[in-house]
Amino acid sequence: MTVEANDELADHVRDALRLVIDPELGYNIVDLGLIYFVVIQDGGIANIVMTTTTKGCPATNYLKEGSRDAAWTVEGIEFVDVSLTYEPPWTPEMMTDDAKQHLGIMRGSGW
Amino acid sequence: MVGASLSKWTMSYFAAALLALIAAEGLMVAGFGFPNAPIRGPETLVLVHLVAIGWLSMLMLGALFQFVPVLVARPLHSNRLPLPSLVLILSGLAALLLGFLQMGGYLALPHSCFPAASALLGAGVSLALWNLGRTLWAARPLPISARFVTVGLASIAVTALLGILFALTLGGVVSHPALLAIASQGVPVHAIVGLGGWLTFTAMGVSYRLLAMFMLAPELDGASTRAAFHFGAVALALVIFGGVGLILLGGHLAFALAAAGTLGLVCVAIYWTDMVHLYRARKRRVIELNSRMAGFALISLGLAATLALAANILGVLPRLAGAVAFLTAFGWLSGLGLAMLYKIVAFITWLECYGPVLGKMPTPRVQDLVVERRALPWFMIYFVAVWSGTVALLIEQATVFRVSAGAMTIATVGLCIQFMHTRRLDHVLTLTSLPESGRPRLLMSAT
Numbered sequence: 001m002t003v004e005a006n007d008e009l010a011d012h013v014r015d016a017l018r019l020v021i022d023p024e025l026g027y028n029i030v031d032l033g034l035i036y037f038v039v040i041q042d043g044g045i046a047n048i049v050m051t052t053t054t055k056g057c058p059a060t061n062y063l064k065e066g067s068r069d070a071a072w073t074v075e076g077i078e079f080v081d082v083s084l085t086y087e088p089p090w091t092p093e094m095m096t097d098d099a100k101q102h103l104g105i106m107r108g109s110g111w
Numbered sequence: 112m113v114g115a116s117l118s119k120w121t122m123s124y125f126a127a128a129l130l131a132l133i134a135a136e137g138l139m140v141a142g143f144g145f146p147n148a149p150i151r152g153p154e155t156l157v158l159v160h161l162v163a164i165g166w167l168s169m170l171m172l173g174a175l176f177q178f179v180p181v182l183v184a185r186p187l188h189s190n191r192l193p194l195p196s197l198v199l200i201l202s203g204l205a206a207l208l209l210g211f212l213q214m215g216g217y218l219a220l221p222h223s224c225f226p227a228a229s230a231l232l233g234a235g236v237s238l239a240l241w242n243l244g245r246t247l248w249a250a251r252p253l254p255i256s257a258r259f260v261t262v263g264l265a266s267i268a269v270t271a272l273l274g275i276l277f278a279l280t281l282g283g284v285v286s287h288p289a290l291l292a293i294a295s296q297g298v299p300v301h302a303i304v305g306l307g308g309w310l311t312f313t314a315m316g317v318s319y320r321l322l323a324m325f326m327l328a329p330e331l332d333g334a335s336t337r338a339a340f341h342f343g344a345v346a347l348a349l350v351i352f353g354g355v356g357l358i359l360l361g362g363h364l365a366f367a368l369a370a371a372g373t374l375g376l377v378c379v380a381i382y383w384t385d386m387v388h389l390y391r392a393r394k395r396r397v398i399e400l401n402s403r404m405a406g407f408a409l410i411s412l413g414l415a416a417t418l419a420l421a422a423n424i425l426g427v428l429p430r431l432a433g434a435v436a437f438l439t440a441f442g443w444l445s446g447l448g449l450a451m452l453y454k455i456v457a458f459i460t461w462l463e464c465y466g467p468v469l470g471k472m473p474t475p476r477v478q479d480l481v482v483e484r485r486a487l488p489w490f491m492i493y494f495v496a497v498w499s500g501t502v503a504l505l506i507e508q509a510t511v512f513r514v515s516a517g518a519m520t521i522a523t524v525g526l527c528i529q530f531m532h533t534r535r536l537d538h539v540l541t542l543t544s545l546p547e548s549g550r551p552r553l554l555m556s557a558t
Contacts, residue, residue: 023469026478058181065469068470069471104396
């Protein structure tokens with residue numbers, strides 16, 4: 001597959017991941033900035049690197065499994081690997097403006 | 112696994128705790144115990160232990176089984192041990208209350224219930240300590256919030272040991288002079304370490320983390336938080352080692368209590384400033400009901416500390432100790448507990464019902480499981496009733512106190528009904544359909 005095709009597939013995966021919400025913040029994990037990156041390798045292998053708003057969150061495993069399941073629904077995805085990282089730790093600065101507005105956070109507001 | 116999973120028995124702990132709270136409030140409405148009976152009388156002892164063990168300790172232990180793994184980002188040592196702990200502690204509490212009723216002449220049984228209470232409570236608390244202690248031990252070095260909890264757990268061990276000594280003395284099992292001296296003079300140590308160390312210090316540690324999480328505020332672990340920890344820990348060490356040492360040496364316990372009280376007040380003042388900073392630095396401008404109501408609990412803590420300080424300066428602390436303890440137990444600890452329960456019940460229920468289908472179908476938010484405007488009036492009634500009850504105790508108006516306790520009972524029942532609606536998914540089902548797993552069980556979580 002071409003690089004462009006893989007990038008397009010990665011965009012589809014990102015769209016699919018919007019089905020997964022952070023239960024506490026009530027917004028999708030992509031716009032909250034919890035998905036650090038999505039890379040598609042040849043053969044439809046999706047590598048997703050994500051985090052949670054806080055280390056030790058009881059929803060961690062559900063968020064990981066939910067991301068895997070959502071990515072798998074994308075046509076052309078044959079395998080999904082989701083890994084969790086806390087480097088760098090998540091901050092509200094990583095949210096999109098829409099997510100910040102939804103949560104009543106001022107633009108440009110980090111820790 | 113990075114992180115925590117669902118604690119199976121936490122909902123059972125919460126249910127038992129709420130039943131104990133309603134029972135205790137009912138006793139206060141009926142005029143059973145302080146202020147209608149002496150503060151150290153058997154009736155008041157029934158009331159105090161129903162609140163301290165039945166309500167606050169069960170609430171705290173249930174919450175810790177769920178949230179210690181969150182604080183240290185490691186799973187709980189054992190998900191099986193909380194059930195035997197629950198059964199042992201509840202049986203021990205029942206035996207203890209029966210023992211006090213025997214002492215007051217309300218019951219005539221052939222044997223004292225105190226030895227059985229000691230064995231059951233000792234075993235139940237030991238199991239809980241083993242489970243939580245192993246979880247914390249495996250996670251060293253501990254973050255500051257978990258260090259507060261560790262000192263809290265050490266405090267429940269000391270409180271329980273002293274309680275067992277008192278119970279065995281009342282049961283006629285203890286006869287050693289040194290132990291009898293501790294049993295006869297150590298009640299203030301038992302009460303302060305229980306209320307100040309186990310319940311307050313643990314609540315402080317958990318609130319540092321949970322309030323930061325819920326309000327999207329930066330977690331505090333700087334100099335002020337460490338100072339609050341050190342002042343509090345030294346204050347507790349002074350009460351325990353200084354207090355017991357002075358009793359054994361025939362000195363005045365009051366010296367240790369005064370020194371510890373001063374350090375304890377500094378700890379509360381720093382903690383209070385930290386919490387104000389947390390609220391001000393939050394990124395969520397519109398905060399949820401649990402965080403707003405936790406603010407009233409923090410105000411109650413500040414009022415209780417101020418009242419204790421003023422009463423001590425005026426030399427009337429012994430006379431007002433009941434009012435200070437009431438405001439601490441019901442305004443601060445119970446207020447914070449009810450506020451956090453409002454969130455935790457929804458969060459645990461969401462995890463159980465919607466966590467497994469995340470990514471497979473659209474899911475509601477945790478916030479969709481509650482209707483804040485229905486709970487708000489009950490919280491307001493509760494806090495106003497606690498504050499009016501405190502004033503009633505200060506001005507020695509027993510009837511006004513009972514009316515306030517009645518309002519607290521109604522508010523607590525109102526909140527319990529809201530918790531049940533949340534648990535049964537009643538609110539969220541107006542927005543979405545029932546999850547495949549169906550309604551969760553009321554008293555335990557499917558893990």
